Amino acid sequence: MNEQDRGRRPSGGRSMTERERRLREIRRKKRRQRAIRNRIIFGVVLLILLILIVLAVKAIAGAIGGSGSNAANTTPAADISSSTADETSAAKETSAAEETTQAASDLLSQAQLLAASYDYDGAIALSQTIPGYESDAQVTAAIAEWEQTKTTLVEVDIETIPHVFYHSLIVDPSKAFHNDEARATDYNQVMTTVDEFNKITQEMYNRGYVLVKIHDMAQNVDGTMQKGKILLPADKKPFVLSIDDVSYYEYMTGDGFATKIVIGDDGYPTCEMQMDDGSVQTGGFDVVPLLEAFIKEHPDFSYKGARGIIALTGYDGILGYRTAPKYGDPSTPEYQANDWYKDINVEQERADATAVVARMKEVGWEFATHSWGHKDMGEASYDNMVADMEKWLDQVNPLLGGDTDIVIFPKGTDIGSWRGYDDNDKFEYLKSVGFDYYCNVDANQPWVQFDSRYLRQARINFDGYEMYYCQDKLAPFFDADSVFDSSRPTPVKKM
Template identity: 55%
Template sequence: MENYNSRAREIRRRKRRRRVIRNRIIFGCVLILLVVGIVFLVKWLSGGSSDTGNTSTPAASEANASGGSTEGNTDNGSEVGTTAEAAGSWQAVLAEADIHCKQYNYDKAIELIKGVSGYEGIPELADAISRYEAEKAKAVPYDKMSEITHVFYHTLVIDGSVTFHLSDKNKVRDYNQVMTTIDEFNKITQEMYDRGFVLVDIHDIAHLEKQADGTEKMVWGTIYLPEGKTPFVLSQDDVSYYEYMEGDGFANRLVIDENGGITNEIDQPDGSVVTGSYDMVPLIEDFIREHPDFSYRGARGIIALTGYNGILGYRTAPKYGDPSDSSYKPEYAKYNVEEERQKATAVAARMKELGWQFASHSWGHKDYGALSFDKFKTDAQKWEDQVEPLLGGNVDTIIFPFGADLGEGSWRGYDHSDSIRQKYQHLDGLGFDYYCPVDGAQYWTQMKDGYFRQGRRNLDGIRMWWAVSGYKDTLSDLFDSNKVFDKTRPTPVENL
């Protein structure tokens, strides 16, 4: 009897195990069917995606990497949105639309979402439109367009312990006065962001508009920002990485990285190359990637270029490939000028796609106000012939070297004297509409029918030293110089 009971219990245990296994199989099958059904439903709602696991596209990845539209400040959102939709990824469209919204381009964000087929039936997209419309309602026209400040830098010092301790004391004094260190730049950028400053394109402030009689007239633009936000323009001079700066603690050139972004290269004494964010352009790209709302509709800064040493760190001037040139040096034999020009052109094109603007800084870094008209014309033509083609043409901004202008009293307007008018008319004929001298005031603008002028403020060693030494503080509206000033600087900072 006992053996019989034991066998019966064993049989019951086996039956229970079979039921458990059968139930698990049934449950697994049901779960698989449920997952398949959900996947099919998502595919149907998103327009028939062939890869529901793919939530990004090259266009969206590029937008995220640059912190904005893949065409910078150009209005290409529809094309990008269409590409993402064709790939079946409304999530990528949503990601890009969110960036547009953060950058105050609410209409573009809404347009992107509405470009997705069946967006009304996707809760995330319907919610996004409501969010964008709510943010748009908070934006108001900025009411002080003539009071927008314009700040600028020179090439950034990577390591003050190198640059400010060179054996050439004249170089040290010059660098100490007009340069800004990376540490200072990053602190200034962060503090300006914390205070609500937003980077805008100078063309957002004023632009030429066709009149009823067919002529063009410069008119004020309209910038829509939430209360508490303040627009500003950014520029950088001499982004040529001059020969005389080599080995002094600066980057050597701008390049396109493996992700399509812009970064720097530094040549090492042993022949190796270090890559990273060592100057304004990649540092601003990094910052906008983290803080898209620092850029108004994808705006970046203005890069002012000379031509006598080439541009962007590439030796593009004719002298580098012409042994008969009076400025030629034997060491120039290492350069292939055509290759240098091709590289510079590619970098400039990518920068423009990201939203960067370019400006003439004269060809030879000349004071246009002090030059005779003939020498002025010669220099301006060299820039037109040797530099502008590398930038894709149509450069409409001139940033004057030495903070000068077109002559004594030119602040009154370019009709102030015959010599000033003559130079202005020549530049106007070359296509320049925006003119930027240096002015230490918080803001200075001048609007005429044919041009717009904006003074620029130098955020450099001498200005910060004035503030920290108690002489005068002209930068307090932007940042606290005492928190920013780099302690590796020699003091006092001399005004040369």
């Protein structure tokens, strides 16, 4: 057999050669490798399909849930912004509505306070500034009531209005009535205690008295005095009030009186008083703060916000402030005799006094001259009276705003008789420097004299002497026996 014949596969049962076996084995391996590769490919494809199916299912579930839960709990950014803006706007509208309601309530309260003090026109006008007042049942009912009340008011005859007055009140009777004999006697005669004042005020209120201003009685219109118009309920009785010598003089130190008028934390005038331990307390130690407190509780005791008249001298300053020149002038005998003057800043005292006066005038208090040196203007010569008044006009009037037009005569006297001020040089001088109202003290009954150039009014003193000896004269106002302070020494010494 040649080499070519050896390389062929015989037909029939001839056995395979080594080469053929290797070739077959190679073919088997390739088949196995293809099968394995195909299975791997199939598995990868199947895995990818499964992943895609899972993702698709989740997406579908999310889409279905978004139409429910997301709609309820998730809001797109634009919607969130819009919702927040709506909520903020609603809150602002609610706040604005509440502020408007509160403002309306405040205005109505202020109007009610005006009506309580008989200023019905002012109350109605203020109420009508409340937005939408026409549809507010409470406001319209109040306006209707005030309109009806106005029809019942009675015009007061100003020539029948009494004028009552006090001096600074005694806070501590044990000091005022039991020190220097001369001062104690004077205090017992012409002063009133805090307890007496409070009882008198309450009794006058109970009897229907209403405080009015002297400027309510008449006004200077273009140089001519014209009667004012005071309208009150028929059962009310007007009166004017004044307080003399609210200067807290040096000689009163330690005698149981207040020492100064100041403006309290509430913005209203009150008093300071120096205590025995050297401390200073603030409170109702004189007519001014006591009357303020009473009017706050009883606004119907004051006609349109009326307060009293403060009658001031000048030689020791005003309202407890040492405003007189002597406190800052080393050349004066007083300065040389009193070392404590050196501690006084007179300019600061004047500035403080001016500020207190300004606030008191805002509240309703009025101011009058009581002369500079507490001069008896009826007995003084013309030149002497003028010289004294020039001091007052120069030193005191500027602290009061420069517009004082009331004279309250010291010592109760007057510059003319009951017939009036015709051909009266003293009157002509006082009129020329701006005074229109003239008030004396009458020993009998109060009276008013009206003239085209002035209003003249007599005053009744509510003090220890009058309560002890002149009870009948005081009877229209209060019962002196029930008011009289038991701490007073009796009998009160006759004048």
